[in-house]
Amino acid sequence: xxxxxxxxxxxxxxxxxxxxxKRAAQEQLYRKYxxxxxxxxxxxxxxxxxxxxxxxxxxxxxxxxxSSYDHxxxxxxxxxRIMVNTALDEYRKKNRQIAxxxxxxAVHQDLAFEMPAEGSMETLVQLIQELPDGCRTxxxxxxxxxxxxxxxxxxxxxxxxxxxxxxxxxxxxxxxxLKNLFPKTYAVVR
Amino acid sequence: MQWSDNHQHTPNDGWQKGLxxxxxxxxxxxxxxxxxxxxxxxxxxHARKLTVKRYASFASIAAVVCLLALxxxxxxxxxxxxxxxxxxxxxDKPTLQTEQYANDVPTSADNNSTQAVHFQPDALKSVNPSxxxxxxxxxxxxxxxxxxxGSSSNVLKAVAFNHTPVTVVSAPEAVLQPSDFYHASLVALxxxxxxxxxxxxxxxxxxxxxxxxxxxxxxxxxxxxEDKIASHCLCMAxxxxxxxx
Numbered sequence: 001x002x003x004x005x006x007x008x009x010x011x012x013x014x015x016x017x018x019x020x021x022k023r024a025a026q027e028q029l030y031r032k033y034x035x036x037x038x039x040x041x042x043x044x045x046x047x048x049x050x051x052x053x054x055x056x057x058x059x060x061x062x063x064x065x066x067s068s069y070d071h072x073x074x075x076x077x078x079x080x081r082i083m084v085n086t087a088l089d090e091y092r093k094k095n096r097q098i099a100x101x102x103x104x105x106a107v108h109q110d111l112a113f114e115m116p117a118e119g120s121m122e123t124l125v126q127l128i129q130e131l132p133d134g135c136r137t138x139x140x141x142x143x144x145x146x147x148x149x150x151x152x153x154x155x156x157x158x159x160x161x162x163x164x165x166x167x168x169x170x171x172x173x174x175x176x177x178l179k180n181l182f183p184k185t186y187a188v189v190r
Numbered sequence: 191m192q193w194s195d196n197h198q199h200t201p202n203d204g205w206q207k208g209l210x211x212x213x214x215x216x217x218x219x220x221x222x223x224x225x226x227x228x229x230x231x232x233x234x235x236h237a238r239k240l241t242v243k244r245y246a247s248f249a250s251i252a253a254v255v256c257l258l259a260l261x262x263x264x265x266x267x268x269x270x271x272x273x274x275x276x277x278x279x280x281x282d283k284p285t286l287q288t289e290q291y292a293n294d295v296p297t298s299a300d301n302n303s304t305q306a307v308h309f310q311p312d313a314l315k316s317v318n319p320s321x322x323x324x325x326x327x328x329x330x331x332x333x334x335x336x337x338x339x340g341s342s343s344n345v346l347k348a349v350a351f352n353h354t355p356v357t358v359v360s361a362p363e364a365v366l367q368p369s370d371f372y373h374a375s376l377v378a379l380x381x382x383x384x385x386x387x388x389x390x391x392x393x394x395x396x397x398x399x400x401x402x403x404x405x406x407x408x409x410x411x412x413x414x415x416e417d418k419i420a421s422h423c424l425c426m427a428x429x430x431x432x433x434x435x
Binding site: 021023026027030031034035036038039042043051052055056059060063064115121122124125143144 | 204205206208209210213214215217220223224227228231232
Protein backbone atom coordinates (compact mmCIF):
# COMPACT_ATOMS: atom_id res chain seq x y z
CA UNK A 1 0.00 0.00 0.00
CA UNK A 2 1.43 3.31 -0.96
CA UNK A 3 1.68 5.76 1.93
CA UNK A 4 1.32 8.97 0.02
CA UNK A 5 -0.12 11.80 2.01
CA UNK A 6 -2.65 13.58 -0.05
CA UNK A 7 -1.67 17.20 -0.26
CA UNK A 8 -4.35 18.29 -2.69
CA UNK A 9 -7.86 17.90 -1.38
CA UNK A 10 -9.93 19.07 -4.32
CA UNK A 11 -9.77 18.15 -7.96
CA UNK A 12 -9.12 21.80 -8.86
CA UNK A 13 -6.12 21.97 -6.51
CA UNK A 14 -4.83 18.69 -7.87
CA UNK A 15 -5.12 19.85 -11.49
CA UNK A 16 -3.48 23.18 -10.70
CA UNK A 17 -0.68 21.38 -8.91
CA UNK A 18 -0.09 19.25 -11.97
CA UNK A 19 -0.25 22.29 -14.21
CA UNK A 20 2.48 23.82 -12.05
CA UNK A 21 4.57 20.73 -12.60
CA LYS A 22 4.52 19.66 -8.96
CA ARG A 23 5.67 16.08 -8.82
CA ALA A 24 3.59 15.34 -5.71
CA ALA A 25 0.45 16.47 -7.51
CA GLN A 26 1.31 14.35 -10.53
CA GLU A 27 1.82 11.28 -8.39
CA GLN A 28 -1.40 11.86 -6.50
CA LEU A 29 -3.28 12.22 -9.79
CA TYR A 30 -1.73 9.02 -11.10
CA ARG A 31 -2.67 6.98 -8.03
CA LYS A 32 -6.20 8.34 -8.06
CA TYR A 33 -7.02 7.53 -11.68
CA UNK A 34 -4.68 4.71 -12.64
CA UNK A 35 -7.32 1.98 -12.04
CA UNK A 36 -9.91 3.55 -14.29
CA UNK A 37 -7.45 4.36 -17.07
CA UNK A 38 -5.73 0.97 -16.89
CA UNK A 39 -9.10 -0.65 -17.45
CA UNK A 40 -9.36 1.27 -20.72
CA UNK A 41 -5.85 0.26 -21.73
CA UNK A 42 -6.56 -3.42 -21.04
CA UNK A 43 -9.51 -3.33 -23.44
CA UNK A 44 -7.46 -1.86 -26.27
CA UNK A 45 -4.21 -3.76 -25.77
CA UNK A 46 -3.58 -7.38 -26.75
CA UNK A 47 -1.99 -8.19 -23.39
CA UNK A 48 -1.16 -6.77 -19.95
CA UNK A 49 2.35 -5.65 -20.80
CA UNK A 50 1.15 -3.69 -23.81
CA UNK A 51 -1.61 -2.23 -21.66
CA UNK A 52 0.97 -0.95 -19.14
CA UNK A 53 2.96 0.61 -21.94
CA UNK A 54 -0.20 2.32 -23.11
CA UNK A 55 -0.94 3.53 -19.59
CA UNK A 56 2.55 4.97 -19.22
CA UNK A 57 2.37 6.72 -22.55
CA UNK A 58 -1.13 8.01 -21.84
CA UNK A 59 -0.22 9.47 -18.45
CA UNK A 60 2.85 11.18 -19.88
CA UNK A 61 0.61 12.81 -22.47
CA UNK A 62 -1.85 13.81 -19.78
CA UNK A 63 0.88 15.55 -17.77
CA UNK A 64 2.34 17.20 -20.87
CA UNK A 65 -1.04 18.52 -21.98
CA UNK A 66 -2.68 19.28 -18.66
CA SER A 67 -1.73 22.95 -18.95
CA SER A 68 -4.20 23.14 -21.86
CA TYR A 69 -7.09 21.81 -19.75
CA ASP A 70 -9.41 24.75 -19.17
CA HIS A 71 -11.64 23.23 -16.46
CA UNK A 72 -14.56 23.05 -18.86
CA UNK A 73 -16.13 19.63 -19.03
CA UNK A 74 -15.34 16.54 -17.07
CA UNK A 75 -11.68 16.06 -16.20
CA UNK A 76 -12.18 12.29 -16.15
CA UNK A 77 -13.70 12.45 -19.62
CA UNK A 78 -10.75 14.54 -20.79
CA UNK A 79 -8.27 11.98 -19.48
CA UNK A 80 -10.25 9.06 -20.94
CA ARG A 81 -10.21 10.68 -24.37
CA ILE A 82 -6.46 11.11 -24.17
CA MET A 83 -6.05 7.48 -23.17
CA VAL A 84 -8.28 6.20 -25.98
CA ASN A 85 -6.48 8.39 -28.50
CA THR A 86 -3.17 7.07 -27.24
CA ALA A 87 -4.42 3.56 -27.84
CA LEU A 88 -5.57 4.50 -31.33
CA ASP A 89 -2.22 6.09 -32.12
CA GLU A 90 -0.47 2.93 -31.05
CA TYR A 91 -2.85 0.86 -33.14
CA ARG A 92 -2.21 3.01 -36.21
CA LYS A 93 1.52 2.59 -35.77
CA LYS A 94 1.23 -1.18 -35.68
CA ASN A 95 -1.43 -1.65 -38.31
CA ARG A 96 -1.03 0.66 -41.28
CA GLN A 97 -3.95 -0.89 -43.04
CA ILE A 98 -6.85 -3.01 -42.00
CA ALA A 99 -7.91 -5.57 -44.53
CA UNK A 100 -11.29 -4.40 -45.65
CA UNK A 101 -12.29 -7.44 -47.56
CA UNK A 102 -11.60 -10.00 -44.90
CA UNK A 103 -15.21 -10.75 -44.14
CA UNK A 104 -18.02 -11.58 -46.45
CA UNK A 105 -21.37 -9.87 -46.56
CA ALA A 106 -22.85 -12.80 -44.74
CA VAL A 107 -21.06 -11.71 -41.59
CA HIS A 108 -22.95 -8.44 -41.54
CA GLN A 109 -25.48 -9.54 -39.03
CA ASP A 110 -26.68 -7.57 -36.09
CA LEU A 111 -25.31 -10.03 -33.69
CA ALA A 112 -25.81 -9.50 -30.03
CA PHE A 113 -24.62 -11.49 -27.13
CA GLU A 114 -25.29 -11.52 -23.49
CA MET A 115 -22.82 -11.90 -20.78
CA PRO A 116 -23.53 -14.98 -18.67
CA ALA A 117 -24.13 -14.28 -15.03
CA GLU A 118 -21.16 -16.31 -13.92
CA GLY A 119 -18.95 -14.47 -16.29
CA SER A 120 -16.87 -11.59 -15.00
CA MET A 121 -15.65 -8.46 -16.59
CA GLU A 122 -12.10 -9.70 -16.24
CA THR A 123 -13.03 -12.72 -18.35
CA LEU A 124 -14.72 -10.58 -20.97
CA VAL A 125 -11.72 -8.24 -21.13
CA GLN A 126 -9.43 -11.21 -21.58
CA LEU A 127 -11.60 -12.42 -24.42
CA ILE A 128 -11.56 -8.99 -25.99
CA GLN A 129 -7.78 -9.03 -25.81
CA GLU A 130 -7.79 -12.25 -27.84
CA LEU A 131 -9.53 -10.52 -30.75
CA PRO A 132 -7.50 -9.29 -33.74
CA ASP A 133 -6.33 -5.68 -33.39
CA GLY A 134 -8.81 -4.20 -35.84
CA CYS A 135 -11.80 -6.06 -34.47
CA ARG A 136 -10.88 -5.24 -30.90
CA THR A 137 -10.53 -1.54 -31.66
CA UNK A 138 -13.80 -1.28 -33.56
CA UNK A 139 -15.59 -3.27 -30.87
CA UNK A 140 -14.37 -0.95 -28.11
CA UNK A 141 -15.13 2.19 -30.06
CA UNK A 142 -18.62 1.08 -31.00
CA UNK A 143 -19.87 -0.94 -28.06
CA UNK A 144 -18.12 0.80 -25.17
CA UNK A 145 -17.28 4.38 -26.26
CA UNK A 146 -20.50 4.67 -28.31
CA UNK A 147 -19.06 5.95 -31.61
CA UNK A 148 -21.01 5.44 -34.81
CA UNK A 149 -19.55 3.45 -37.71
CA UNK A 150 -19.10 6.60 -39.76
CA UNK A 151 -17.00 8.15 -37.00
CA UNK A 152 -15.03 4.97 -36.46
CA UNK A 153 -14.33 4.77 -40.18
CA UNK A 154 -12.94 8.31 -40.13
CA UNK A 155 -10.86 7.69 -37.04
CA UNK A 156 -9.30 4.51 -38.36
CA UNK A 157 -9.16 5.41 -42.01
CA UNK A 158 -11.40 2.59 -43.14
CA UNK A 159 -14.76 2.32 -44.80
CA UNK A 160 -18.02 2.07 -42.94
CA UNK A 161 -18.53 -1.36 -44.36
CA UNK A 162 -15.19 -2.46 -42.99
CA UNK A 163 -16.13 -1.06 -39.59
CA UNK A 164 -19.37 -3.04 -39.60
CA UNK A 165 -17.59 -6.16 -40.73
CA UNK A 166 -15.01 -5.85 -38.01
CA UNK A 167 -17.69 -5.37 -35.37
CA UNK A 168 -19.70 -8.31 -36.58
CA UNK A 169 -16.67 -10.53 -36.55
CA UNK A 170 -15.76 -9.35 -33.06
CA UNK A 171 -19.20 -10.16 -31.71
CA UNK A 172 -19.27 -13.50 -33.42
CA UNK A 173 -15.86 -14.38 -32.04
CA UNK A 174 -16.78 -13.28 -28.53
CA UNK A 175 -20.02 -15.22 -28.63
CA UNK A 176 -18.20 -18.32 -29.75
CA UNK A 177 -15.67 -18.02 -26.95
CA LEU A 178 -18.32 -17.33 -24.33
CA LYS A 179 -20.30 -20.28 -25.56
CA ASN A 180 -17.27 -22.45 -25.14
CA LEU A 181 -16.62 -21.10 -21.66
CA PHE A 182 -20.22 -21.14 -20.44
CA PRO A 183 -22.05 -23.68 -22.62
CA LYS A 184 -25.10 -24.04 -20.42
CA THR A 185 -26.16 -20.40 -19.95
CA TYR A 186 -24.91 -18.50 -22.99
CA ALA A 187 -27.47 -17.35 -25.55
CA VAL A 188 -25.97 -16.29 -28.95
CA VAL A 189 -28.17 -15.19 -31.81
CA ARG A 190 -31.50 -13.47 -31.73
CA MET B 191 -30.88 -5.85 -43.66
CA GLN B 192 -30.64 -2.07 -43.56
CA TRP B 193 -27.86 -0.58 -41.50
CA SER B 194 -29.28 2.48 -39.89
CA ASP B 195 -26.95 3.10 -36.98
CA ASN B 196 -25.04 5.96 -38.48
CA HIS B 197 -25.61 8.08 -35.41
CA GLN B 198 -23.90 7.88 -32.11
CA HIS B 199 -25.58 5.48 -29.79
CA THR B 200 -25.43 5.04 -26.06
CA PRO B 201 -24.29 1.65 -24.82
CA ASN B 202 -26.98 0.58 -22.39
CA ASP B 203 -26.48 -3.11 -22.00
CA GLY B 204 -25.18 -4.36 -18.68
CA TRP B 205 -21.94 -5.69 -20.05
CA GLN B 206 -21.29 -2.46 -21.89
CA LYS B 207 -21.66 -0.43 -18.71
CA GLY B 208 -19.56 -3.01 -16.96
CA LEU B 209 -16.77 -2.53 -19.48
CA UNK B 210 -17.03 1.24 -19.20
CA UNK B 211 -16.50 1.15 -15.45
CA UNK B 212 -14.00 -1.70 -15.50
CA UNK B 213 -10.87 -0.98 -13.48
CA UNK B 214 -7.62 -2.81 -12.90
CA UNK B 215 -4.33 -2.19 -11.15
CA UNK B 216 -1.09 -1.89 -13.06
CA UNK B 217 2.39 -2.83 -11.95
CA UNK B 218 3.65 -0.85 -8.92
CA UNK B 219 6.78 0.15 -10.80
CA UNK B 220 4.83 1.91 -13.47
CA UNK B 221 4.83 5.25 -11.64
CA UNK B 222 8.63 5.28 -11.56
CA UNK B 223 8.73 4.76 -15.31
CA UNK B 224 6.37 7.68 -15.76
CA UNK B 225 8.39 9.78 -13.33
CA UNK B 226 11.57 9.06 -15.28
CA UNK B 227 9.92 10.24 -18.49
CA UNK B 228 8.78 13.42 -16.76
CA UNK B 229 12.28 14.03 -15.38
CA UNK B 230 13.77 13.63 -18.83
CA UNK B 231 11.27 16.08 -20.21
CA UNK B 232 11.96 18.59 -17.44
CA UNK B 233 15.70 18.38 -18.09
CA UNK B 234 15.16 18.81 -21.81
CA UNK B 235 12.86 21.77 -21.22
CA HIS B 236 15.35 23.33 -18.83
CA ALA B 237 18.24 22.77 -21.24
CA ARG B 238 16.22 24.20 -24.08
CA LYS B 239 15.28 27.27 -22.04
CA LEU B 240 18.93 27.72 -21.15
CA THR B 241 19.94 27.43 -24.79
CA VAL B 242 17.29 29.94 -25.81
CA LYS B 243 18.46 32.34 -23.12
CA ARG B 244 22.05 31.98 -24.27
CA TYR B 245 21.17 32.57 -27.90
CA ALA B 246 19.02 35.54 -26.95
CA SER B 247 21.86 37.08 -24.96
CA PHE B 248 24.30 36.48 -27.79
CA ALA B 249 21.88 38.00 -30.31
CA SER B 250 21.39 41.05 -28.10
CA ILE B 251 25.11 41.56 -27.73
CA ALA B 252 25.65 41.13 -31.46
CA ALA B 253 22.88 43.62 -32.20
CA VAL B 254 24.39 46.19 -29.85
CA VAL B 255 27.84 45.72 -31.39
CA CYS B 256 26.43 46.11 -34.91
CA LEU B 257 24.53 49.20 -33.88
CA LEU B 258 27.62 50.73 -32.32
CA ALA B 259 29.66 49.90 -35.41
CA LEU B 260 27.07 51.44 -37.71
CA UNK B 261 26.79 54.50 -35.50
CA UNK B 262 30.53 54.99 -35.47
CA UNK B 263 30.76 54.55 -39.24
CA UNK B 264 27.96 57.06 -39.71
CA UNK B 265 29.61 59.44 -37.25
CA UNK B 266 32.97 59.28 -38.98
CA UNK B 267 31.34 59.71 -42.35
CA UNK B 268 29.62 62.80 -41.09
CA UNK B 269 32.85 64.01 -39.59
CA UNK B 270 34.69 63.54 -42.83
CA UNK B 271 31.96 65.35 -44.77
CA UNK B 272 31.87 68.19 -42.35
CA UNK B 273 35.61 68.47 -42.34
CA UNK B 274 35.31 69.73 -45.88
CA UNK B 275 33.11 72.56 -44.78
CA UNK B 276 34.10 73.10 -41.21
CA UNK B 277 36.31 76.07 -40.75
CA UNK B 278 39.71 74.97 -39.61
CA UNK B 279 40.73 76.23 -36.24
CA UNK B 280 44.28 77.06 -36.96
CA UNK B 281 46.50 79.71 -35.67
CA ASP B 282 48.03 80.34 -39.01
CA LYS B 283 47.20 83.59 -40.53
CA PRO B 284 47.15 83.18 -44.23
CA THR B 285 48.56 85.92 -46.21
CA LEU B 286 46.00 87.92 -47.94
CA GLN B 287 46.92 89.13 -51.28
CA THR B 288 45.70 92.58 -51.67
CA GLU B 289 44.95 94.56 -54.65
CA GLN B 290 44.02 98.08 -55.24
CA TYR B 291 40.66 98.50 -56.70
CA ALA B 292 39.04 101.14 -58.66
CA ASN B 293 35.39 100.84 -59.31
CA ASP B 294 35.52 97.32 -58.17
CA VAL B 295 37.71 96.32 -61.01
CA PRO B 296 41.22 95.13 -60.51
CA THR B 297 43.88 97.37 -61.97
CA SER B 298 47.29 96.05 -61.23
CA ALA B 299 48.99 93.74 -58.91
CA ASP B 300 52.06 94.67 -56.91
CA ASN B 301 52.26 91.21 -55.59
CA ASN B 302 54.79 88.92 -57.06
CA SER B 303 52.69 85.86 -56.86
CA THR B 304 49.49 86.96 -58.34
CA GLN B 305 48.29 89.14 -61.06
CA ALA B 306 44.91 90.54 -61.54
CA VAL B 307 43.14 89.10 -64.42
CA HIS B 308 41.09 91.24 -66.58
CA PHE B 309 39.22 89.71 -69.42
CA GLN B 310 35.94 90.05 -71.09
CA PRO B 311 33.41 87.23 -71.11
CA ASP B 312 33.68 87.16 -74.86
CA ALA B 313 37.27 86.14 -74.56
CA LEU B 314 36.21 82.75 -73.32
CA LYS B 315 34.18 81.63 -76.19
CA SER B 316 36.75 79.08 -77.14
CA VAL B 317 36.03 75.59 -75.86
CA ASN B 318 39.56 74.46 -75.97
CA PRO B 319 40.82 74.51 -72.43
CA SER B 320 44.42 74.65 -73.53
CA UNK B 321 44.06 78.02 -75.23
CA UNK B 322 45.83 80.79 -73.42
CA UNK B 323 44.85 83.69 -75.57
CA UNK B 324 41.55 85.38 -75.89
CA UNK B 325 40.33 85.13 -79.43
CA UNK B 326 38.84 88.55 -79.68
CA UNK B 327 40.38 90.86 -77.15
CA UNK B 328 43.91 89.72 -77.31
CA UNK B 329 44.06 89.41 -73.60
CA UNK B 330 46.45 86.91 -72.23
CA UNK B 331 44.94 84.94 -69.43
CA UNK B 332 47.07 84.66 -66.39
CA UNK B 333 47.75 81.02 -65.56
CA UNK B 334 46.84 81.80 -61.98
CA UNK B 335 43.83 83.97 -62.21
CA UNK B 336 42.52 85.63 -59.13
CA UNK B 337 39.13 86.38 -57.82
CA UNK B 338 38.42 89.91 -56.98
CA UNK B 339 35.50 91.17 -55.12
CA GLY B 340 32.81 91.95 -57.53
CA SER B 341 34.32 90.03 -60.36
CA SER B 342 34.02 86.52 -59.18
CA SER B 343 32.17 85.47 -62.25
CA ASN B 344 35.04 86.58 -64.44
CA VAL B 345 37.64 84.67 -62.56
CA LEU B 346 35.65 81.54 -62.25
CA LYS B 347 35.20 81.57 -65.91
CA ALA B 348 38.91 81.55 -66.04
CA VAL B 349 38.99 78.60 -63.81
CA ALA B 350 36.67 76.74 -66.08
CA PHE B 351 38.77 77.64 -69.02
CA ASN B 352 42.22 77.05 -67.62
CA HIS B 353 41.61 74.37 -65.02
CA THR B 354 43.93 76.21 -62.71
CA PRO B 355 43.60 76.92 -59.04
CA VAL B 356 42.12 80.17 -58.02
CA THR B 357 43.32 82.42 -55.30
CA VAL B 358 40.81 84.54 -53.59
CA VAL B 359 41.81 88.07 -53.05
CA SER B 360 39.95 90.64 -51.15
CA ALA B 361 40.55 94.12 -50.03
CA PRO B 362 41.11 94.42 -46.33
CA GLU B 363 37.82 96.10 -45.86
CA ALA B 364 36.02 93.91 -48.27
CA VAL B 365 33.53 91.47 -47.00
CA LEU B 366 32.94 88.58 -49.26
CA GLN B 367 29.38 87.63 -49.53
CA PRO B 368 28.25 84.07 -49.69
CA SER B 369 26.51 84.84 -52.91
CA ASP B 370 29.88 85.54 -54.53
CA PHE B 371 31.05 82.04 -54.04
CA TYR B 372 27.71 80.60 -54.68
CA HIS B 373 27.63 82.14 -58.08
CA ALA B 374 31.24 81.27 -58.62
CA SER B 375 30.67 77.64 -57.97
CA LEU B 376 27.56 77.72 -60.06
CA VAL B 377 29.63 78.99 -62.91
CA ALA B 378 32.47 76.60 -62.28
CA LEU B 379 30.27 73.58 -62.45
CA UNK B 380 29.12 74.90 -65.77
CA UNK B 381 26.40 73.89 -68.05
CA UNK B 382 23.31 73.02 -66.15
CA UNK B 383 25.23 71.43 -63.33
CA UNK B 384 24.75 73.62 -60.36
CA UNK B 385 26.47 73.30 -57.14
CA UNK B 386 24.71 71.49 -54.43
CA UNK B 387 23.56 72.88 -51.16
CA UNK B 388 26.89 71.69 -49.81
CA UNK B 389 28.43 74.80 -51.18
CA UNK B 390 25.70 76.97 -49.80
CA UNK B 391 26.41 75.63 -46.40
CA UNK B 392 30.05 76.20 -47.01
CA UNK B 393 29.38 79.83 -47.82
CA UNK B 394 27.35 80.44 -44.69
CA UNK B 395 29.93 78.81 -42.47
CA UNK B 396 32.70 80.71 -44.08
CA UNK B 397 30.95 83.93 -43.37
CA UNK B 398 30.71 82.95 -39.81
CA UNK B 399 34.31 81.97 -39.38
CA UNK B 400 37.30 84.08 -38.67
CA UNK B 401 38.00 86.17 -41.70
CA UNK B 402 41.69 85.59 -41.28
CA UNK B 403 41.14 82.06 -42.40
CA UNK B 404 38.89 83.04 -45.21
CA UNK B 405 41.60 82.88 -47.80
CA UNK B 406 42.58 79.39 -46.88
CA UNK B 407 39.05 78.15 -46.77
CA UNK B 408 38.02 79.66 -50.04
CA UNK B 409 41.10 78.29 -51.70
CA UNK B 410 40.30 74.86 -50.47
CA UNK B 411 36.70 75.15 -51.48
CA UNK B 412 37.65 76.25 -54.91
CA UNK B 413 39.95 73.28 -55.28
CA UNK B 414 36.91 71.14 -54.70
CA UNK B 415 35.14 73.11 -57.37
CA GLU B 416 38.07 72.58 -59.65
CA ASP B 417 37.89 68.85 -59.13
CA LYS B 418 34.27 68.99 -60.06
CA ILE B 419 35.12 70.91 -63.17
CA ALA B 420 37.80 68.40 -64.12
CA SER B 421 35.53 65.45 -63.57
CA HIS B 422 32.78 66.98 -65.62
CA CYS B 423 35.13 68.38 -68.27
CA LEU B 424 33.50 71.73 -68.12
CA CYS B 425 34.83 74.11 -70.66
CA MET B 426 31.85 75.76 -72.08
CA ALA B 427 32.63 79.06 -70.58
CA UNK B 428 29.88 80.91 -72.31
CA UNK B 429 27.16 78.59 -71.21
CA UNK B 430 26.73 79.88 -67.73
CA UNK B 431 23.45 79.84 -65.92
CA UNK B 432 21.68 83.13 -66.43
CA UNK B 433 21.50 83.98 -62.75
CA UNK B 434 25.23 84.20 -62.56
CA UNK B 435 25.47 86.95 -65.04
